[in-house]
Amino acid sequence: MHFAVIVFPGSNCDHDAYHVFRHILDVPVDFVWHRETDLKKYDAIIIPGGFSYGDYLRTGAIARFSPVMESIIKEAHAGKPVFGICNGFQILIESGLLPGALIINQDVRFLSQDVTLEVDSTDSIYTRSLQKGRKLTMPIAHKQGNFIANDDTLKMLEVEDRIAFRYSKGKNGNPNGSINRIAGILNKKRNVLGMMPHPERAVETLLGSDDGIDIFKSMIGVA
Amino acid sequence: MIKEPVIDLKMAKEHGLSDDEFKRILEILGREPNYVELGIFSVMWSEHCSYKSSIKMLKTLPREGGRLLVEAGEENAGLVDLGDGLATAFKIESHNHPSAVEPYEGAATGIGGIMRDIFTMGARPIASMNSLRFGSLERARNRYLLDHVVEGIADYGNCLGIPMVGGEVVIEDSYSGNCLVNAMSLGIVETKYVTSAIAKGVGNPVYIVGSTTGRDGIHGATFASVELTEETESKRSNVQVGDPFTEKLLMEASLELSKKAWLVGIQDMGAAGITCSCSEMSAKGESGIKIDLDKVPLREDSMNAYEIMLSESQERMLVVIEKGFDAELNAIFEKWELDCTHFGEVTDTGMLEVYHRGNKVAEIPSEELVLGGGAPQYEMPVREPAYFSELNNFTIDSIQQEEDYNKTLLTLLSTPNITSKQFVFRQYDSTVRSNTVQGPGGAAAVIRLKGTQKGLAMSTDCNGRYVYLNPRMGGQIAVVESARNVVCSGAEPLAITNCLNFGNPQDPEIYWQFKEAVTGIGEACRALNTPVTGGNVSFYNETGDTAIYPTPVIGMVGLLENINQSVTIEFKDAGDFIVTLGALNGCLGGSEYLRTIHGKIQGPIPHLNLELEMGIQELCLDAIKKGIIKSAHDLSDGGLAVNISESIVHSKQGLGARLDVVRKLQNNELLFGECQSVIVVTLEESALYELILLAQKLDMHTQTIGRVTDTNSLVINDQIDISRIKLENAYFNSLEKIMTQ
Numbered sequence: 001m002h003f004a005v006i007v008f009p010g011s012n013c014d015h016d017a018y019h020v021f022r023h024i025l026d027v028p029v030d031f032v033w034h035r036e037t038d039l040k041k042y043d044a045i046i047i048p049g050g051f052s053y054g055d056y057l058r059t060g061a062i063a064r065f066s067p068v069m070e071s072i073i074k075e076a077h078a079g080k081p082v083f084g085i086c087n088g089f090q091i092l093i094e095s096g097l098l099p100g101a102l103i104i105n106q107d108v109r110f111l112s113q114d115v116t117l118e119v120d121s122t123d124s125i126y127t128r129s130l131q132k133g134r135k136l137t138m139p140i141a142h143k144q145g146n147f148i149a150n151d152d153t154l155k156m157l158e159v160e161d162r163i164a165f166r167y168s169k170g171k172n173g174n175p176n177g178s179i180n181r182i183a184g185i186l187n188k189k190r191n192v193l194g195m196m197p198h199p200e201r202a203v204e205t206l207l208g209s210d211d212g213i214d215i216f217k218s219m220i221g222v223a
Numbered sequence: 224m225i226k227e228p229v230i231d232l233k234m235a236k237e238h239g240l241s242d243d244e245f246k247r248i249l250e251i252l253g254r255e256p257n258y259v260e261l262g263i264f265s266v267m268w269s270e271h272c273s274y275k276s277s278i279k280m281l282k283t284l285p286r287e288g289g290r291l292l293v294e295a296g297e298e299n300a301g302l303v304d305l306g307d308g309l310a311t312a313f314k315i316e317s318h319n320h321p322s323a324v325e326p327y328e329g330a331a332t333g334i335g336g337i338m339r340d341i342f343t344m345g346a347r348p349i350a351s352m353n354s355l356r357f358g359s360l361e362r363a364r365n366r367y368l369l370d371h372v373v374e375g376i377a378d379y380g381n382c383l384g385i386p387m388v389g390g391e392v393v394i395e396d397s398y399s400g401n402c403l404v405n406a407m408s409l410g411i412v413e414t415k416y417v418t419s420a421i422a423k424g425v426g427n428p429v430y431i432v433g434s435t436t437g438r439d440g441i442h443g444a445t446f447a448s449v450e451l452t453e454e455t456e457s458k459r460s461n462v463q464v465g466d467p468f469t470e471k472l473l474m475e476a477s478l479e480l481s482k483k484a485w486l487v488g489i490q491d492m493g494a495a496g497i498t499c500s501c502s503e504m505s506a507k508g509e510s511g512i513k514i515d516l517d518k519v520p521l522r523e524d525s526m527n528a529y530e531i532m533l534s535e536s537q538e539r540m541l542v543v544i545e546k547g548f549d550a551e552l553n554a555i556f557e558k559w560e561l562d563c564t565h566f567g568e569v570t571d572t573g574m575l576e577v578y579h580r581g582n583k584v585a586e587i588p589s590e591e592l593v594l595g596g597g598a599p600q601y602e603m604p605v606r607e608p609a610y611f612s613e614l615n616n617f618t619i620d621s622i623q624q625e626e627d628y629n630k631t632l633l634t635l636l637s638t639p640n641i642t643s644k645q646f647v648f649r650q651y652d653s654t655v656r657s658n659t660v661q662g663p664g665g666a667a668a669v670i671r672l673k674g675t676q677k678g679l680a681m682s683t684d685c686n687g688r689y690v691y692l693n694p695r696m697g698g699q700i701a702v703v704e705s706a707r708n709v710v711c712s713g714a715e716p717l718a719i720t721n722c723l724n725f726g727n728p729q730d731p732e733i734y735w736q737f738k739e740a741v742t743g744i745g746e747a748c749r750a751l752n753t754p755v756t757g758g759n760v761s762f763y764n765e766t767g768d769t770a771i772y773p774t775p776v777i778g779m780v781g782l783l784e785n786i787n788q789s790v791t792i793e794f795k796d797a798g799d800f801i802v803t804l805g806a807l808n809g810c811l812g813g814s815e816y817l818r819t820i821h822g823k824i825q826g827p828i829p830h831l832n833l834e835l836e837m838g839i840q841e842l843c844l845d846a847i848k849k850g851i852i853k854s855a856h857d858l859s860d861g862g863l864a865v866n867i868s869e870s871i872v873h874s875k876q877g878l879g880a881r882l883d884v885v886r887k888l889q890n891n892e893l894l895f896g897e898c899q900s901v902i903v904v905t906l907e908e909s910a911l912y913e914l915i916l917l918a919q920k921l922d923m924h925t926q927t928i929g930r931v932t933d934t935n936s937l938v939i940n941d942q943i944d945i946s947r948i949k950l951e952n953a954y955f956n957s958l959e960k961i962m963t964q
Contacts, residue, residue, distance in 0.1 A: 053468065112649055112651055141655060
């Protein structure tokens with residue numbers, strides 16, 4: 001499986017994502033500059049976190065118009081895995097690949113801390129080898145990660161089992177105030193995942209947690 | 224067309240130059256300077272750029288030895304060898320005055336500036352820290368400053384994607400209205416790609432890259448060289464405005480550029496903008512530089528030569544390349560969508576020549592402008608202040624022993640200086656780039672170096688109250704304490720950077736503090752063999768008649784050969800033995816206890832014996848390398864009771880501690896006294912013997928004082944018996960309560 005890590009001006013978790021594939025999992029991966037328009041040779045696309053275009057205007061709002069987005073949307077529609085983390089999730093929402101919106105955290109400050117997630121839907125390439133209800137610890141680092149959606153959208157996400165991860169209840173639970181404790185969602189075809197927490201920063205026990213690695217292993221089918 | 228103003232002594236004084244300095248300018252030029260030239264001299268000879276009042280003292284600091292590759296002052300930051308073809312560049316710098324006036328932008332641009340100092344060396348910044356000081360949080364203005372300084376740091380640093388791994392937040396009323404914002408950045412570079420801030424090779428093109436030039440920050444350097452007054456508020460326009468997104472692009476472009484063999488030199492445009500970078504780079508290259516201001520991309524068309532030369536618009540660099548590589552240079556900056564403009568040439572005239580609208584508007588020998596060249600250097604008068612002998616007479620009999628030590632401990636754990644700074648640190652991305660082994664809140668921050676077994680530890684420290692009460696020993700303590708923190712994480716101290724925050728150097732009593740503190744720092748650095756790689760001096764930290772506590776912040780960097788041996792402060796397992804390396808001597812002079820509980824700022828401060836300190840650090844490091852130490856935590860603010868409490872509240876639920884300590888000390892001395900050269904460690908019973916052998920070999924004192932328990936509580940003799948939940952509540956929730964009231 002050959003991975004593309006998309007690099008926008010202002011992406012800054014691109015190296016973290018690259019590190020997972022190249023050094024931890026030892027699978028082929030390339031950085032792909034946002035002006036690239038052909039992603040045919042890749043089997044999966046990672047849109048990493050960061051501050052694409054400095055978060056100017058609105059998070060993800062400018063990156064959505066980058067040349068590479070057209071082909072990302074095309075590949076997503078064709079069923080290729082597209083995984084947006086943090087700012088990548090924000091970009092996926094701006095580009096219409098995922099529903100809802102991400103607004104400023106409930107206490108209006110940036111939050112950098114560990115959270116505990118629960119695996120909800122296991123019906124996706126990302127979560128197929130995880131157990132429903134399993135708890136995962138990983139960092140969040142964002143100011144606009146408070147997921148909201150209108151009632152119809154929420155109902156659709158719940159009914160169609162498209163909530164991949166929820167923040168757990170209790171301490172370190174849902175610090176940004178996301179509705180229904182939503183931390184990550186899938187598209188209708190279940191090949192596009194967006195999530196605010198950073199599984200790519202939780203792949204080595206030396207750094208505190210390796211719970212995130214199972215999501216990537218699930219993607220490449222070596223769980 | 225603006226009429227050229229008359230240049231006379233009055234005008235020179237308005238520019239912050241003295242009679243003698245103006246005379247010297249007339250000598251250098253052999254004529255009167257014009258307005259642009261006067262502006263150039265005034266910024267280059269300002270305290271901020273020239274270090275004219277401090278350089279003679281700074282030269283007394285050890286600037287070589289250890290693993291130093293580039294000495295202090297030679298480049299933007301010092302460089303320390305890490306082996307494996309890698310080196311680290313690190314530096315700490317102040318942005319106090321801008322932050323006191325416009326906290327958000329002031330702090331943000333402080334981060335931007337220090338990062339550029341690192342990546343202009345070719346080093347990728349991989350970690351940063353902040354050392355912040357504010358006045359009492361009971362005053363709304365100080366809360367406002369803290370809130371916005373932190374937000375400015377967070378918004379800028381998070382966007383850049385460089386983890387903020389720790390630092391300090393100190394609250395003392397002496398910083399009221401004159402907060403201290405010191406930012407430290409650390410980068411890694413392959414030694415073969417280290418770049419230099421030099422302009423050489425006649426005819427080589429000179430470029431300005433990055434942001435456009437505007438009117439912001441004109442005379443920022445001169446502004447930083449006066450005391451803050453009520454009118455200072457009106458100088459908000461002197462504060463630069465930061466754009467972290469442009470900085471991120473500039474960083475990536477510069478790092479790409481640093482790997483090119485045709486790059487000659489590169490320097491950040493920080494203080495004094497184009498003026499400073501052009502004069503310093505040409506002086507260093509013993510060349511000259513000729514620039515055409517009409518080519519500089521401007522934010523406002525009507526800017527005159529004076530404004531362009533003195534603008535401190537952020538996120539700009541001066542780049543010199545070899546002739547004929549213009550297309551390659553442009554390709555890099557085109558990719559990152561940044562301006563890259565050819566606006567001058569290297570010459571061999573030794574002159575800084577500036578053209579604007581077809582006229583030569585300045586011509587000054589570069590060497591005369593710069594530090595180490597013609598910039599003035601002063602011997603400053605000193606006088607020991609009266610307070611020094613008056614305040615150093617504390618005796619234990621002057622205070623009453625309290626009845627409830629539990630209450631005292633909770634008060635100390637809630638005081639802003641000791642309580643958890645989670646409210647602040649949670650706003651900084653501390654884990655981006657996946658290297659953070661120990662983030663904020665521990666003794667030192669630790670990051671791993673990808674592709675090696677190694678790690679780096681960093682700590683910033685300074686107890687301004689100690690330095691105020693005894694500048695010489697306080698300076699020594701700042702160094703050894705930062706080293707001790709680094710040692711507690713398992714790293715060997717390598718070198719320091721310092722940020723020397725003081726009041727008005729023209730006041731002999733302030734300069735006495737400065738001279739004593741720098742002397743102390745030098746002594747400690749020589750003892751530890753940790754040279755000074757560079758740093759910065761910030762004078763004129765005064766509001767009204769009151770100067771801040773003398774605050775020489777030390778940023779220590781240490782190396783872990785094996786990252787898997789890094790040690791943290793929290794207790795690990797019930798049953799482990801708690802042992803002190805070094806002897807508790809319970810000094811209350813200058814302590815947080817004396818200040819918070821009894822409202823006294825009095826010395827003498829804890830005595831430091833450098834030889835003993837080195838022994839304790841060696842013992843701790845040896846034991847860690849043997850793998851027998853499970854936690855290590857140096858004894859500092861708040862003394863033993865606070866130290867143990869901190870190791871409990873950071874440990875896994877269930878753990879507590881029971882201490883039975885016999886020392887010939889009064890209860891409050893034992894519990895809250897702050898001694899130097901003491902580290903509290905835990906280890907398994909089976910490892911005790913090995914520790915004692917190590918201690919005997921080094922002739923160091925150790926004492927078993929208790930054990931880690933599974934009781935969720937802290938018990939010390941019959942003086943303290945308190946539940947963990949109470950400790951946690953006091954420690955973790957106090958700052959948040961104050962800040963969100």
